[in-house]
Amino acid sequence: MSYHVNENGYYGEFGGAYIPEMLYPNVEELKQRYLEIMAAPEFQEEFNQLLKDYVGRPSPLYYATRLSEKYQTNIYLKREDLNHTGAHKVNNTIGQILMAKRLGKKRIIAETGAGQHGVATATVCALMGMECIVYMGAIDISRQAPNVARMKMLGAEVRPALSGSKTLKDATNEAIRDWINNPEDTHYIIGSVVGPHPYPDMVARFQSIISEEIKMQLLEKEGTEFPNYVIACVGGGSNAAGAFYHFLDNEKVGLIAVEAAGKGIESGESAATSALGKTGIIHGSKTLLMQTPDGQITEPYSISAGLDYPGVGPLHAHLFCSGRGEFVSITDDQAMKAGMELCQLEGIIPAIESAHALAVFGKKKFKKSDIVVLNLSGRGDKDLSTYINYFNL
Ligand SMILES: *Cc1c(COP(=O)(O)O)cnc(C)c1O
Numbered sequence: 350m351s352y353h354v355n356e357n358g359y360y361g362e363f364g365g366a367y368i369p370e371m372l373y374p375n376v377e378e379l380k381q382r383y384l385e386i387m388a389a390p391e392f393q394e395e396f397n398q399l400l401k402d403y404v405g406r407p408s409p410l411y412y413a414t415r416l417s418e419k420y421q422t423n424i425y426l427k428r429e430d431l432n433h434t435g436a437h438k439v440n441n442t443i444g445q446i447l448m449a450k451r452l453g454k455k456r457i458i459a460e461t462g463a464g465q466h467g468v469a470t471a472t473v474c475a476l477m478g479m480e481c482i483v484y485m486g487a488i489d490i491s492r493q494a495p496n497v498a499r500m501k502m503l504g505a506e507v508r509p510a511l512s513g514s515k516t517l518k519d520a521t522n523e524a525i526r527d528w529i530n531n532p533e534d535t536h537y538i539i540g541s542v543v544g545p546h547p548y549p550d551m552v553a554r555f556q557s558i559i560s561e562e563i564k565m566q567l568l569e570k571e572g573t574e575f576p577n578y579v580i581a582c583v584g585g586g587s588n589a590a591g592a593f594y595h596f597l598d599n600e601k602v603g604l605i606a607v608e609a610a611g612k613g614i615e616s617g618e619s620a621a622t623s624a625l626g627k628t629g630i631i632h633g634s635k636t637l638l639m640q641t642p643d644g645q646i647t648e649p650y651s652i653s654a655g656l657d658y659p660g661v662g663p664l665h666a667h668l669f670c671s672g673r674g675e676f677v678s679i680t681d682d683q684a685m686k687a688g689m690e691l692c693q694l695e696g697i698i699p700a701i702e703s704a705h706a707l708a709v710f711g712k713k714k715f716k717k718s719d720i721v722v723l724n725l726s727g728r729g730d731k732d733l734s735t736y737i738n739y740f741n742l
Contacts, residue, residue, distance in 0.1 A: 352597040352664070352673060358546025361671060363663035366545035368633045371529045375537070376633075378452065380547045386451045387444075387554060399443050400558060403476070404433045408559075410566035410722070415694040422715035425576070426697070426725045427563055429588065436700065436727030437556060437588040438469040442538055444555030446473040449536035456535045460484045460524040462517035463654030464496025465731070466540030471505035481505040484523040486516040493654070495731070514648060517658070521632060541585025542662035545633030549590075549662050556591025563722055564595055571720055578603040578715065581724040582706040583676075584620075584655045586662035592724035593674075603675060605713075606665060607706045609651035610678035620649035622661040623669040623676040631660040637669065652681035652735060653701035655727075683708040685739050688729065700727030701735060 358364050358380075366376055386392055400406040408428045417424045429437040449457060457479050461467030467483040474481035483500055487509040490497055500507050510519040528537045542549040542556075564574040579596055581589035583606045596602040611619035619625065626637030629644060638660035639647040649659040661669075668674030679687075688704030691697050699707065703726045715721055729736065736742065 350671060354550040360663045360667035363636050363666040364546055365635050366633055367630045368545050375528060375532050376545050383547050383551050386448055396444060396447055404439055407562045408432060410563060413695050420710045421717050422719045422721055425722045427722055428725055430725050430728035434469055434472055438466055440558055441552050441555045441587060442469040442473045445538045446477050454534055454536040456480045457538055458482045458524050458527050458535055459538045460520040462489055464493040465655060468496050468499045470538050471500040471503035475503045483507050484510055484520040486510045486520045488515040541587040542590045542664055543585040543632050543634060549664055552587050553590040553594055556587050557594035559591035560595040575599055575602050576722045577719040578605055578721045580605040580706050580709050582607045582702045582726060583661060583665055584658045586665040588724055588726040590664055605675045605677060605709060607709055608678050609653060609656035609705055610680045611650045613680055614678055618650040620651045620656050620658060621678040624678050634663050636660050636663045637666040655702040677709055679705040679708040698729035699725055700729050701732045702726055
């Protein structure tokens with residue numbers, strides 16, 4: 350079985366490009382050119398140089414001694430939290446801004462929920478001197494003031510989405526409307542392995558630097574390129590796609606994807622897409638999504654803003670349905686405890702998204718000889734007020 354995208358843009362039955370007629374030229378242009386542009390040596394050189402000198406790659410692969418001792422296995426943390434801007438998202442936005450330049454685009458648009466992708470996009474637009482417009486739900490703008498300030502400081506214009514529930518899906522609709530109206534000069538930077546083909550594949554390739562480095566680093570440390578397991582949290586699925594990418598075809602490597610169960614899968618307040626989702630279409634892609642019996646998208650919930658997404662990328666829908674990936678749901682409480690545990694055992698304050706992945710150790714027993722790589726997708730600075738409120742610090 351193949352776990353890579355086919356020539357029609359599908360992973361198994363998932364993916365494709367379900368887009369309004371008027372977006373067709375933009376998406377088709379990207380589809381025709383993305384592979385050729387990415388393969389060009391000058392592109393590779395500029396991308397790798399920026400990942401090294403601007404982002405600070407390679408990110409360390411750190412053997413977590415005290416955590417390993419506690420769970421009686423061998424745990425490595427892939428330190429995406431140490432990247433410039435504090436998470437993996439910048440790997441993708443750097444790749445896409447270079448892509449936009451090659452496509453002759455002058456103007457960048459993006460949508461953001463919690464603001465993390467907006468900040469990563471505003472960052473690379475400042476770096477390249479490009480105009481940047483970030484659509485954000487009006488409710489999210491008031492909930493995420495620090496990230497709104499960051500985007501403004503980086504020179505982006507933050508435009509409120511005032512329709513619907515005034516959250517991420519409404520911001521996405523506004524961004525798509527903008528793209529339809531500005532097809533010539535604008536590139537739309539999508540922040541995860543979601544959206545119409547070729548976005549899921551393009552973003553996975555940009556993030557695949559994570560597993561490329563894991564292989565090299567593990568070879569040096571353990572004499573093998575292949576761990577027994579890779580664990581990553583899944584919102585849309587980009588950090589997981591990057592951490593899994595070079596292991597997809599080696600079925601000896603277990604792939605564990607961790608979703609947010611919020612207040613519990615059965616509580617009506619969760620973002621556990623694989624557990625609760627049904628096939629449907631969201632953001633131009635056929636995938637699993639949480640929806641009502643008549644097909645309305647359900648508003649998701651998680652204590653971590655980055656996992657608060659009602660769908661999942663088509664690659665992950667395929668990994669779930671084919672059984673290649675093992676999907677685990679973690680509640681708010683389990684994640685918060687695991688986040689605090691990492692602080693106290695290793696001196697690392699994780700993003701609450703990444704803390705969901707860490708909570709797997711409390712749920713699943715690994716062998717003493719196993720090598721388990723956990724992708725630590727981001728740092729917890731942005732989550733300090735959530736930690737303070739949760740633990741009464
Ligand atoms: C945005 C975010 C996520 C979730 O996004 P994916 O596309 O699923 O990776 C996970 N961790 C952190 C730190 C994030 O900022």
